[in-house]
Amino acid sequence: MTPEVAVSFARALRAAGLDIPVDSVTTYVEALGVVDSAYWAGRATLVRRPEDVPVYDEIFGSFWLGEAASTPPPEDHASVDVEAAAEHDGADGGDGASSVVAMQYSPRETLRHKDFAAYSPDEFAEARKLMADVRLAGALRRSRRVRPSRRDGSRPDVRRTVRAALRTGAEPVRRRSLERARRPRRVVLLCDVSGSMEPYTRALLRFVHAAVAGRTRVEAFVFATRLTRITRQLSWRDPDAALTHAGAAVADWSGGTRLGAVLGEFNAGWGDVARGAIVVVLSDGWDRGDPTALIAELSRLRRRAHRIVWVNPLKASPDYAPLARGMAAALPYVDDFVEGHSLAAMERLVQVIAK
Numbered sequence: 001m002t003p004e005v006a007v008s009f010a011r012a013l014r015a016a017g018l019d020i021p022v023d024s025v026t027t028y029v030e031a032l033g034v035v036d037s038a039y040w041a042g043r044a045t046l047v048r049r050p051e052d053v054p055v056y057d058e059i060f061g062s063f064w065l066g067e068a069a070s071t072p073p074p075e076d077h078a079s080v081d082v083e084a085a086a087e088h089d090g091a092d093g094g095d096g097a098s099s100v101v102a103m104q105y106s107p108r109e110t111l112r113h114k115d116f117a118a119y120s121p122d123e124f125a126e127a128r129k130l131m132a133d134v135r136l137a138g139a140l141r142r143s144r145r146v147r148p149s150r151r152d153g154s155r156p157d158v159r160r161t162v163r164a165a166l167r168t169g170a171e172p173v174r175r176r177s178l179e180r181a182r183r184p185r186r187v188v189l190l191c192d193v194s195g196s197m198e199p200y201t202r203a204l205l206r207f208v209h210a211a212v213a214g215r216t217r218v219e220a221f222v223f224a225t226r227l228t229r230i231t232r233q234l235s236w237r238d239p240d241a242a243l244t245h246a247g248a249a250v251a252d253w254s255g256g257t258r259l260g261a262v263l264g265e266f267n268a269g270w271g272d273v274a275r276g277a278i279v280v281v282l283s284d285g286w287d288r289g290d291p292t293a294l295i296a297e298l299s300r301l302r303r304r305a306h307r308i309v310w311v312n313p314l315k316a317s318p319d320y321a322p323l324a325r326g327m328a329a330a331l332p333y334v335d336d337f338v339e340g341h342s343l344a345a346m347e348r349l350v351q352v353i354a355k
Contacts, residue, residue: 003029009063010046016059018052038064112343116313117199128206128239130343136211136218137354138185138278141306149179185278185306186217187353190266192283193250194224194257200313200341204282207346209234209242219273222246223262224255229270257286259326260293267300274305278353282311282340285327294326298333308333309352311340 010025024045031041039060047056111123111130119127148157152175160176189208193201211218212234220231233245247253266274279301287294302308310330314320316339322328331337336352339345 006032009042009059012063013046013056013059016055018046018055019048020046024048112347115316115341116203117341119203124203127203127343131203131206131210131346132239134207134210134346134350135214135216136187136350137216138187139306139354140182141185141276143181143183145181146178147181149177152177155179184217185276186219186273187211188219188270188274188277188279188305189221190227190262190279190281190283191220191222192224192257192281193222193253194286195254196257196284196286197313198254204311204313204340205243205246206239208282209239209246213237213239213242219270219277221266221270222250223257224252225258225261226252227262227265227269228252256288257283257326258289259283259285259287259330260289260291260295260297263297263301264293267297267304271301271304274301276304276306278307278309279305280309280311280349280353281330283326284312284314285310285322285324285330287324287326287329289326291325291329294329295333298330302333307335309336309338309349310334311338311345311349313339313341315339316341316345 006029007025010020010028014020028042028045031045032038035041042060043053043056047053111127114123116127146155148160155178157176157178161172161174164174164176165172189211191201191204191208193205197204205222208220212220212231213236218231219229220234221227221229228250230246230249233249234242236242236245298308310327312322312327315337322331322337338349338352340349
């Protein structure tokens with residue numbers, strides 16, 4: 001929707017008697033870029049009193065739908081995007097011709113909840129744009145560094161106290177303090193690229209690339225029968241170039257899965273990276289190796305990592321049960337077991353990692 005059409009809608013509401021400040025119209029235009037429902041975006045930003053709701057509903061129906069609308073649109077209108085097919089008449093009234101408005105379906109909200117395995121090529125291209133906005137950051141932890149504190153603490157800041165005292169005749173009127181700084185924990189992503197994960201590999205690697213390219217403290221690995229670090233390859237801003245470089249570095253795409261051996265390789269070679277970090281395993285849990293080896297390596301990793309998050313795309317299925325021996329062996333050592341089949345699931349994963 002163009003800003004001109006939004007302003008014309010606000011003008012129609014003002015003509016009906018609603019008090020709408022200019023800043024509310026600006027907020028409405030911004031909300032339309034975030035919320036897919038023109039009705040609820042306007043209801044939240046343009047309506048200031050409960051008694052104005054019936055008037056708003058009537059004007060909304062006549063302006064957008066060409067009919068009276070005494071009740072709000074149903075909830076499924078959250079997936080409707082309204083575009084003006086022609087500009088609304090200007091402030092001077094023009095020649096009195098009415099605007100032509102077209103209703104166009106927007107798949108964005110539906111796409112957020114659709115399973116990655118059911119994506120068409122066009123849907124995947126749209127999802128890639130949405131996933132590019134992912135910014136992954138681990139939960140905050142206390143750092144060894146200190147910073148000035150705005151409140152009185154137990155650690156005095158002698159330098160700032162003395163400097164402030166010079167402005168008050170060498171009398172320390174207020175004691176300055178220091179506090180421990182906080183910084184995000186490192187996030188380690190281990191993505192399964194074995195044959196059983198093939199329907200989800202492409203989408204999950206886009207998520208991993210967005211996390212690494214966001215320049216946060218993220219390390220990325222892929223595995224099937226062996227482990228490969230791809231952090232450097234995914235540092236390219238262009239996702240296609242990044243995944244091309246990553247593909248050239250990985251030799252076991254769509255192979256079998258040996259979770260115990262892979263985690264043993266990670267613990268032996270990259271164990272220090274996981275110390276105090278949030279380790280995220282993206283895998284369906286199918287394992288051709290020995291479950292006792294997986295248990296031993298997960299127990300070892302559990303002692304080093306701050307938290308272990310397991311992302312399983314199959315968990316979204318209503319009849320899913322963690323019966324695969326790899327998944328069943330891993331669950332006692334997992335802090336968070338979440339879904340990973342859709343964009344909405346990836347958004348929840350970001351929140352889980354940051355909590």
